[in-house]
Amino acid sequence: MAGQSHYVLERPKFDAPVKVLIVVAPYYKDIADDMVAGARAELSHAGAEVDLIEVPGALEVPTAIRIAFDLADFDGFVALGCVIRGETTHYDTVCNDSSRALQLLGLDGACIGNGILTVENYEQAAVRADPEAQNKGGGAAAAALHLIALTRKYAPKDLGVGFAKDASTL
Helix, strand or coil, X not given: CCCCCCCCCCCCCCCCCCEEEEEECCCCHHHHHHHHHHHHHHHHHCCCEEEEEECCCXXXXXXXXXXXXXXXXXXXXXXXXXXXXXCCCHHHHHHHHHHHHHHHHHHCCCCEEEEEXXXXXXXXXXXXXXXXXXXXXXXXXXXXXXXXXHHHHHCCCCCCCCCCCCHHHC
């Protein structure tokens, strides 16, 4: 739409290395590949170490992130996939449930950039996925990086064994 602009936050900087897991549902492989390319480029600018896993569909993305959040050592996650409206209500279920599950994981402390596209048709998906157009994969990676930076900013400082944060509580 003419006249609209979108503000983009400055890319965060990190003192310590960042490790990010991209979880992608490649049901629409070319769309997923574009989104992964955009996410990888954004994460590369931050110097992040990146791992990638594929899952069957958008509903499995939050479960895979939960497993990695509980069992692995990642600072953040990028959720990628594409859901295109079809003839049944399955679209609504997949869109709502995957989004809600990712939001709940975020509220549990996982730093997640949600790049699961929910679109009406393939053409909308292609424009949103294209790293040279809307670059939603890059945007999801940027969101994860911002949440990682926020988490690091407010994380309690470890004083080591034998030291209390407040000596008056001893």
